[in-house]
Amino acid sequence: MRIVEPRLLKGFRDLLPDEMLAREKIINVIKEVYESYGFVPLSTPALEYKDTLLGYGDEANKQVYLFKDPDSYDVGLRYDLTVPLSRVIAQYRELPRPFKRYQIQPVWRYDKPDPGRFREFVQFDIDIVGTESMVADAEIISAMAECLTNLKVNFHIRFxxxxxxxxxxxxxxxxxxxxxxxxxxxxxxxxxxxxxxxxx
Structure with a gap:
């Protein structure tokens, strides 16, 4: 019988229980702040059609994990949460405007791994869609600052x-x-x- 050596793919990591518990605490603090600002949760699939991820004819993005699924569809792993949000907004036109959503999900990038830089990581997104008001920008900055304050992170914001x-x-x-x-x-x-x- 062949013995398979236990090993991780380059650029990926396991999170053992202590790390997962710490991550969950951080996520809960951030979710609480986002929801206090009226943002609602959104979840999108890990896989999207290739043309959704890259646009038509855009082969330049080498960071996207692309492959053919068993049904021969060209698909890829999402590399951020903004592209799936754009698809959701275009697909579900009945969503209220402005639409305030938060999304906390893993993303994947075929990037050169470095210390602290992984090919799979969790992204925390908030967006307000359907308004041009500068108040929306200020609200996002305020929510971000409150998250960092509640997490007791020393920070300053530059924009x-x-x-x-x-x-x-x-x-x-x-x-x-x-x-x-x-x-x-x-x-x-x-x-x-x-x-x-x-x-x-």
Missing amino acids: SHRKVLNSLIAYAGIKPSRSHTVFRVIDKLEKQGLENVKLE
């Missing part, structure tokens, strides 16, 4: 919005032709620190 930056540049009296330089300086701040950027 950028090109229109806001352009408005600030105009307000400061900087010519639009110089905006590229301003954006480069902003990008360098995090990597090099304020004092090093001042020296340039």
